Amino acid sequence: MTQSALxxxxxxxxxxxxxxxxxxxxxxxxxxATTNPSLITAAANQAENKSLIEAAFQQAQQEGYSEDALIERSIDILTVKFGVEILKLIEGRVSTEVDAALSYDTEATIAKAKELLELYAQYGISSDRLLIKIASTWEGIQAAKVLEREGIHTNLTLLFGQHQAHACADAKVTLISPFVGRILDWYKKAEAVDAYPIEKDPGVLSVKNIYTFYKAHRIQTEIMGASFRSIDQVLGLSGCDLLTVAPNLLAELENDFREVQPQLSAAAITVQADLQPISYAEFQEQLEQDQMASELLQGGIQGFIKAREQLAALLRETFLSPTEI
Structure with a gap:
């Protein structure tokens, strides 16, 4: 019987x-599995998750938090609770995201990462099953560098350019998540194009370039393509270290029976000299010169902040009376 594409x-x-x-x-x-504030907010709106939300809020109350701090603590606890439930269903790791509002604050990102790990520890989850997800700003990457030195594994997200990948390599982060679909969306709008053939898809090509860059320089950081718009994009990156795929596309892949050929292979890449570190000035200059990466990084951070604010509003509406808000 023919195997599914999945x-x-x-x-x-x-x-x-x-x-x-x-x-x-x-x-x-x-x-x-990977999560982000938008996914957590969407899950929190599902009736079947009501008990998780209630338990998170009650735990934050019992810890003595009140007003805004109560809501923020409830969100962190809820995020971890979803992670714990996910880990019951998978054999590997779950990525849990630091509050995107901290993306330009290295010390606050480090502190929040450790808070999340402490919450997971309360549920008996060891750090080897966790990836702390951090936006790929310079400050976020420096936070990841510190965390990795302490044995805390990180996933650098909202990554759109090779300069970000370069800094992540310098930081020896565990994994990066270059975004495919958002890059495609940006170029379609910028170039007024309805579609690209998969071999010219800007998002797919971006990840292929980063893959080649990493393998040529023997970088140990794993590459996980993310943010897909179609199964053609997913299959266009077959052979990548990891690919994180939404359930609707997983279902499409399960019902597709085309032959899948590897599109990426480290064995086919010529090894080059060791990579020289990228400086802060170089990183900032390349980010400023890359309009796509700059706009998508900032837009992604703002989007995740908005999703967290929506979740905060949901918790206030559900648990706090007008006099308590």
């Missing part, structure tokens, strides 16, 4: 579920 892909690449939908994760049984 099963063929699993033989080439580690597939990760890009979801906080526990039902979908249970169905597809990926090795790892």
């Amino acid at each position: 099963n063929q892909l699993k033989n080439l690449t580690t597939i990760v579920a890009d979801s906080s939908d526990l039902t979908a994760i249970e169905k597809f049984r990926p090795l790892d």
Whole structure:
């Protein structure tokens, strides 16, 4: 019997579920899973997760938090609770994101990462099953560098340019998540194009370039393509270290039976000299010169902040009376 594209892909690449939908994760049984504020907020609005929300709020109350701090603590606890539930369904790791509002504050990012790890420890979850997800700003990457030195594994997200990948390599982060679909969206709008053939898809090409860059310089950091708009984009990166895919696209891959060929292979890449570190000035200059990466990084951070604010509003509406707000 012909294998599905999903099963063929699993033989080439580690597939990760890009979801906080526990039902979908249970169905597809990926090795790892990733979450972000938007996914957590969406999951919190599902009736079946009401008990998790209530338990998170009650725990924050019992810890003595009140007013705004109560809401913020409840969100952190809820985020971890979703992670714990996800880990019951998978064998690998879950990525949990630091509050995006801290993306330009190295010390605050480090502190928040450790708070999240302490919460996971309360549920008996060891750090080797966790990736702390941080936006790929210079400050976020420096926070990841400190955390990695302390044995805390990180996933650098909202990554759109090679300068970000270079800084992440210098920091020896565990994993990076270059975004495919958002790059495609940006170029379609900027160039007034409806579509690109997959071999010219700007998002796919961006990840391929980063993959070649890393493998040529023998960088140990894992590359996980993220933010896909179609299964063609997913299959266009077959052979990548990891790919994190939303449940709707996993379902499409499960029902597709085309032959899947590897599109990326480290064995085919010529090894180059050791990579020289990128400086802060070089990083900032390259970010400023790359309009796409600059706009998408800032827009992504603002989007995640907005999603967290929406979750905060939901918690206030659910648990706090007008006199308590």
